[in-house]
Amino acid sequence: MANPVKQRKANQSQETTPLMDFKRAEKEPFMSMLRELAQTYQAFCAYDEPHIRELGLTPPQFDVIATLGNTSGMFMNQLAEKTLVTKGTLTGIIDRLEQKGLVRRKVPPENRRCFLIVLTPEGERVFEDVFPAHISYLKKRFGQLTEYELTHIKSALQRLREIL
Amino acid sequence: MANPVKQRKANQSQETTPLMDFKRAEKEPFMSMLRELAQTYQAFCAYDEPHIRELGLTPPQFDVIATLGNTSGMFMNQLAEKTLVTKGTLTGIIDRLEQKGLVRRKVPPENRRCFLIVLTPEGERVFEDVFPAHISYLKKRFGQLTEYELTHIKSALQRLREIL
DNA sequence: TATTGTTATACTCTATAACTATA
DNA sequence: TATAGTTATAGAGTATAACAATA
Numbered sequence: 234m235a236n237p238v239k240q241r242k243a244n245q246s247q248e249t250t251p252l253m254d255f256k257r258a259e260k261e262p263f264m265s266m267l268r269e270l271a272q273t274y275q276a277f278c279a280y281d282e283p284h285i286r287e288l289g290l291t292p293p294q295f296d297v298i299a300t301l302g303n304t305s306g307m308f309m310n311q312l313a314e315k316t317l318v319t320k321g322t323l324t325g326i327i328d329r330l331e332q333k334g335l336v337r338r339k340v341p342p343e344n345r346r347c348f349l350i351v352l353t354p355e356g357e358r359v360f361e362d363v364f365p366a367h368i369s370y371l372k373k374r375f376g377q378l379t380e381y382e383l384t385h386i387k388s389a390l391q392r393l394r395e396i397l
Numbered sequence: 398m399a400n401p402v403k404q405r406k407a408n409q410s411q412e413t414t415p416l417m418d419f420k421r422a423e424k425e426p427f428m429s430m431l432r433e434l435a436q437t438y439q440a441f442c443a444y445d446e447p448h449i450r451e452l453g454l455t456p457p458q459f460d461v462i463a464t465l466g467n468t469s470g471m472f473m474n475q476l477a478e479k480t481l482v483t484k485g486t487l488t489g490i491i492d493r494l495e496q497k498g499l500v501r502r503k504v505p506p507e508n509r510r511c512f513l514i515v516l517t518p519e520g521e522r523v524f525e526d527v528f529p530a531h532i533s534y535l536k537k538r539f540g541q542l543t544e545y546e547l548t549h550i551k552s553a554l555q556r557l558r559e560i561l
Numbered sequence: 562t563a564t565t566g567t568t569a570t571a572c573t574c575t576a577t578a579a580c581t582a583t584a
Numbered sequence: 585t586a587t588a589g590t591t592a593t594a595g596a597g598t599a600t601a602a603c604a605a606t607a
Contacts, residue, residue: 263539375427389553
């Protein structure tokens with residue numbers, strides 16, 4: 234899990250949604266707003282993801298740990314629904330987390346078709362230790378926002394999600 | 398390029414940033430705002446991407462076409478910077494677009510180390526035809542927003558990006 | 562027969578590092 | 585030597601479909 238040094242020059246992240254440079258788009262007033270959404274989210278990921286990867290986790294893996302934290306476990310199908318991946322994909326993610334010793338598949342006696350996925354003690358430790366650290370990391374930036382600004386931004390985003 | 402029917406039950410998209418279910422997070426006021434950001438962006442992708450894929454393109458491929466449209470071509474390094482991928486990754490993306498006949502590598506005589514990537518006539522056609530179609534598709538949803546709402550949302554996002 | 566999850570298959574993207582060709 | 589881009593390598597995620605085991 235060597236600390237990767239990216240070759241890219243830009244200060245940026247993973248996925249790019251194609252709203253960046255479509256000039257005709259300017260005719261539509263909503264396009265500049267959507268471009269702003271994409272850029273803002275990408276800027277957030279560019280800040281967020283390297284810290285997650287330093288912890289030796291990928292974003293989907295982190296998501297699974299976060300989802301399992303403070304629960305008594307979840308079944309594959311529940312977990313897939315929560316984390317928005319298909320069951321086949323989740324199998325691979327859980328496999329890798331199991332290899333890392335962070336989760337465990339438990340077969341419940343009452344229904345031996347399914348697995349209850351639970352955090353191992355090591356997984357709990359990650360959830361307890363590493364997550365607060367990540368939040369502190371985020372706080373460095375987002376702590377700057379006033380409560381008023383936060384509410385404001387949040388309600389703008391909610392309005393946007395509403396129509397989707 | 399068969400029309401894929403996703404197995405997932407949830408109405409959702411690709412990548413999930415791990416901000417969904419981390420309960421301790423609630424202690425920090427900014428966390429709910431960040432969760433809203435992630436959910437809103439994901440909801441957008443869930444709406445946006447299937448339409449792009451119906452056109453036979455992946456999001457990064459669409460991004461390249463969009464970036465090349467209305468230009469006289471760009472070099473690999475410029476294109477990599479614009480689309481925020483590394484040069485090695487871009488090679489593969491351009492390869493696949495070339496296979497599809499949408500872009501072409503032109504060797505400029507004055508510097509034979511580099512390639513000018515240009516849209517083929519077919520690529521132009523995609524840019525001219527398919528993009529407006531995609532915008533109409535987006536308009537179905539975002540056309541609902543008033544100009545006042547748009548400005549409001551956009552400035553909220555800008556404020557957020559400012560601190561990143 | 563229906564449900565749960567795995568496996569098989571295939572593809573795209575991601576990144577780094579070593580390499581080739583040109584300058 | 586420096587630059588532009590490819591190639592090699594490796595790994596993660598994505599999806600679908602076929603399958604096995606259980607119910």
